[in-house]
Amino acid sequence: MSEKAPAEEGPASLLAKREAAVEVGLVGDLGGGLDVENDDYDRLLASLGRTFEDDERIAVHEAGHAVCARLLGHDVGGVTVNPDVSHGSExxxxxxxHAEAFVEGRGDASDVRDALRSVMPKAGEDRQPVADVFANVYAKCIEFVAGRAAERMLLEGEPPEPTDDLRQTRELAMLIGxxxxxxxxxxxxxxxxxxxxxxxxxxVVMALxxxxxxKRTLDGAEIDQIIQDMEARKVMTVERQRRVDWRKRELVAGRFRAEFDHLNAAPLSNIVQNRWCNQR
Structure with missing residues (x-):
């Protein structure tokens, strides 16, 4: 996960908006202007030197970082799919x-490793006093590689190597091995x-x-809101299915009760006759 302040927000595609409306259900009627908005999106991709597939891959990658961070209990400042030329990030x-940390030149994993290296236990020394350091390094390394994991989960083919993610993961891994x-x-x-x-x-990763x-850039509050909306929709879907299943059971029970009452109301001779006919 690269950590830096967001770039400027760019134009959006109505085609992508309609995709979001279908996939997520978070937007309503988007009106006309499909061709104009699609042209805007095409021009944006051309200006970035990207294909549609590249933009989709980058969005899935960054969404994977953000969702993983929240699942690990880490706050997210924001996420963007706009490139940063000065840092070579897509x-x-x-x-x-972390925006302030980068300004002060201390936002990289190598800075963290340099700061912690002197306090890490050597062979034979008690690790309990720095157990939280090991836990945090482990969680952060998972977060760094989560972008590639999201690509593997949702997109076809092996993703390109995330050079900076792996470099920072390695920096922290050197504190453990x-x-x-x-x-x-x-x-x-x-x-x-x-x-x-x-x-x-x-x-949730796909929706995000x-x-x-x-939107091109989302802040932490927007990310949390999207995640909350998706989780609420999943709960509602489960509840609706539970009610459908319960209604089916009620109908089956009602038919069984009606058949049982009909048999009880019929003369015994008819019941015997019906059973005899069935056996024949």
Whole structure:
């Protein structure tokens, strides 16, 4: 997860808005102007040197970072799919307060490693006093690789290597392991853990990525609202299905009761005759 202040918001595509309306149900009637808005989106992509597929991939990648961060209990300052030429990033997801950290030149994982390296226990030393450091490093590494995990979950093919994400993951992993094998194995584990964490929430990642492509930049409050709306809709869907299933059971019970009452009301000779005919 790259951490930096957002870029300027760009134009949105009505085609993407309609996609969001269908997929998420968060917007209503969007009116006309499809061709004009679609042309705006095409011009935006051309100015960025991107294809539609590239923009979709970047949005899914950054949405994966944001959703993973919230699942791990980390606050998110914002997310954008607009590139930052000065840092060579295609999109960004940043934590609360990290804009100031970057301005002060201390927002990179390498800065964190340099600050913590001296307090990390050596072989044979008690690790309990810095157990929270190990836990936070582990969680942050999962968060760094979650963008690639989201791409693997929702898009076809193997995603391009997220160079900066992996570099920062490696910086933190060096606080836990020292050998190349240990670091590589730890990062591979984080890949699996990130996918495992995101898998039950693929619909939330997709919804967030669609809206991100529309608005180009979202702040932390908007991200939380989208997640809350999606979770509320899932609860409503489950409740509606529960009521449908309950109604089916009521109908089955009603038919059974009616048949039972009919049999009780019929003369015994008719019941015997019917059973005899069925046996024949």
């Amino acid at each position: 999109g960004l997801c940043w934590g609360v307060g 020292s050998s190349e094998e240990a670091i590589a194995t730890f990062i591979a584990h984080c890949d699996v853990a990130a996918l495992d964490l995101l898998m039950p929430h693929g619909d 990525s669609i809206i991100l492509r529309i």
